[in-house]
Amino acid sequence: MSLPVDAVAALEAFQAVASWEQRARLLMQWGERLPVLADDEKVDANLVQGCESLVWLVGRLQDGHWQFAASSEARMIRGLVALLLARVNGLSAAELQAVDLPDWFAQLGLSRQLSPSRSNGLNAVLQRMRELSRTHN
Template sequence: MAQDAFENIVADFEFLEDWEDRYRYVIDHGKAMEPLDDALKVPATKVEGCASQVWLHPKIEGGVFSFEGDSDAMIVRGLISVLRALYNDLPVAEVPKVDAPGELSRLGLNDHLSAQRSNGLRAMIERIRMVAAEAA
């Protein structure tokens, strides 16, 4: 069910054997992402439950879901980028059906993220699912 962009990340992770290289890859993905406009960094877009500052700005156009995001932590920006690869451009009704923990487990992220980062990742996934469910 995963998007092609996410499948590309999975393939890249399989090529990168060392976790340090994978960690750097996620950070580089976050660096390549456009920053969220400061005007969108408001309480309504802030994700609670994250150790760092995180904002997600969802958009639904023509029944298709996408979101922009940002964080003050580079690894979290990278995680946002990974989630964008998983969710962006899906029909909004399909977003809540994505098994994000299952898909992300293919990357082995949970084994290498701190408890706080894992909780923040779950909070971001829940926000995405909630927004899409409300719009569907």
């Protein structure tokens, strides 16, 4: 399965830096790029269950491809979610089902930094994306 353009850009950026400090900085920068969600999108219905940090997620289907937007108060989570969005935006519902989250973060060199709670939270975000894609096809 070919990667979305943003995912390729993320891989190239993260594989170009060697140290964890540089990766952490890069992670924060990716988080800063997340578009801000409107207040009317930051509602309970869009809150992802299973995250320790508050994460809001909205998604829409455009020409058979999913586009997601998300927001979080936590800087580290914002960065991780931004990288997840880079990986999934533009995918079809079927491709979304096939995304391997641990593999993606391993490729980015970030799996060591994913605590179990962060890992669970990101899995919850991905599960929510999959739910949205199943209810809208």
